[in-house]
Amino acid sequence: MRFATATAIRDYPPAAPDSAALAPAAVRGEIDVRLAMRHAGERTLRLRYELVGRVDAPVVLVAGGISAHRHIAANAVFGEKGWADGLVGCGRALDPAHRRLLGLDFIGADGELDVPIDTADQADAVALLLDALGIDSLHGCVGYSYGALVGQQLAIRHPQRLGRLVAVSGAHRPHPYASAWRALQRRAVALGQLQCAESHGLALARQFAMLSYRTPEEFGERFDAQPEVVNGRVRVAAEDYLDAAGAQYVARTRVNAYLRLSESIDLHRVEPAAIGVPTLVVAVEGDRLVPLSDLVSLVEGLGTRGSLRVLRSPYGHDAFLKETDRIDAILANALRLPGENA
Numbered sequence: 087m088r089f090a091t092a093t094a095i096r097d098y099p100p101a102a103p104d105s106a107a108l109a110p111a112a113v114r115g116e117i118d119v120r121l122a123m124r125h126a127g128e129r130t131l132r133l134r135y136e137l138v139g140r141v142d143a144p145v146v147l148v149a150g151g152i153s154a155h156r157h158i159a160a161n162a163v164f165g166e167k168g169w170a171d172g173l174v175g176c177g178r179a180l181d182p183a184h185r186r187l188l189g190l191d192f193i194g195a196d197g198e199l200d201v202p203i204d205t206a207d208q209a210d211a212v213a214l215l216l217d218a219l220g221i222d223s224l225h226g227c228v229g230y231s232y233g234a235l236v237g238q239q240l241a242i243r244h245p246q247r248l249g250r251l252v253a254v255s256g257a258h259r260p261h262p263y264a265s266a267w268r269a270l271q272r273r274a275v276a277l278g279q280l281q282c283a284e285s286h287g288l289a290l291a292r293q294f295a296m297l298s299y300r301t302p303e304e305f306g307e308r309f310d311a312q313p314e315v316v317n318g319r320v321r322v323a324a325e326d327y328l329d330a331a332g333a334q335y336v337a338r339t340r341v342n343a344y345l346r347l348s349e350s351i352d353l354h355r356v357e358p359a360a361i362g363v364p365t366l367v368v369a370v371e372g373d374r375l376v377p378l379s380d381l382v383s384l385v386e387g388l389g390t391r392g393s394l395r396v397l398r399s400p401y402g403h404d405a406f407l408k409e410t411d412r413i414d415a416i417l418a419n420a421l422r423l424p425g426e427n428a
């Protein structure tokens with residue numbers, strides 16, 4: 087039997103004891119839980135979350151890719167840049183005046199957990215977090231990339247806690263070609279470790295990953311300049327950009343976090359028919375990581391519970407983060423409450 091309990095909770099800033107009206111618009115907290123993991127036995131884990139928005143508003147879990155975290159967007163309490171600033175704000179589908187937004191750090195994201203992590207474990211952790219926060223059910227889950235995989239597991243394992251799922255750029259199984267790319271990225275890390283240059287390996291892995299998140303069309307537009315000869319070596323136009331992407335990633339990511347979450351994508355495999363809630367699948371034509379054909383299969387397997395929106399974007403797998411107006415329009419429909427204006 088899977089065993090899971092929440093054992094502690096801390097909030098920042100501290101919530102006002104007796105008045106919901108005085109509660110801050112944004113809180114962060116962390117709880118310790120015991121979780122029986124699918125491949126790693128029972129573990130004590132720390133779950134970190136951020137909740138933003140009107141306290142009586144319907145709650146929407148917003149879960150991003152493996153490099154996302156609990157801070158979805160800048161807000162009055164926590165002003166630093168979030169990972170999806172373009173999708174949150176006044177008048178948006180994800181407007182904290184009308185929806186309470188729950189963000190979390192995936193288990194494993196702190197680099198402390200060096201074991202195989204299943205998307206089912208992530209979903210069970212979400213359920214424990216909801217218990218600890220006193221949230222019976224979510225109005226919806228918007229999951230992008232890895233977050234979409236976790237959303238699928240939530241919809242399978244805890245359907246009573248979820249009203250609807252919007253799964254963007256995440257299929258019921260990884261495409262074998264994408265898994266092969268990720269396996270080589272992980273080998274780049276291993277090679278770096280062998281050379282006592284772990285961060286170089288991680289940076290290289292991220293640079294390869296960036297190529298899979300974007301498209302040849304975008305690179306063709308953006309990096310069409312002549313190569314330069316620098317210190318006797320040829321340097322192509324995209325290299326500065328890739329170097330910057332690698333350096334940014336290394337500065338904020340622990341190697342174990344990258345490796346274990348990358349593996350977790352490859353472990354993911356669910357039966358679409360088992361997804362027990364209405365699910366909107368959003369696909370991006372030209373996504374090199376999650377092909378449209380796999381998302382069509384997912385929707386076919388969902389039967390009457392599934393629907394599909396297809397975007398065409400030069401940003402490929404990153405379209406969720408780049409095509410924010412178009413994504414917002416999709417979310418506005420998907421997350422609308424009865425009686426709310428279009």
Ligand SMILES: CC(=O)SCCNC(=O)CCNC(=O)[C@H](O)C(C)(C)COP(=O)(O)OP(=O)(O)OC[C@H]1O[C@@H](n2cnc3c(N)ncnc32)[C@H](O)[C@@H]1OP(=O)(O)O
Pocket residue numbers: 150151152153154230231232233299326327330331351403404407408
């Ligand atoms: C299954 C999964 O879960 S996989 C997860 C998938 N998704 C991700 O992890 C997201 C990956 N994408 C990124 O991280 C992207 O950088 C995004 C989406 C956050 C931003 O993309 P864009 O808006 O196109 O920014 P862009 O990629 O052009 O630039 C990123 C940074 O590189 C810098 N940069 C861009 N071009 C250059 C260049 N030629 N030389 C040096 N630096 C450059 C920019 O200044 C920017 O730095 P800043 O963030 O400090 O402003």
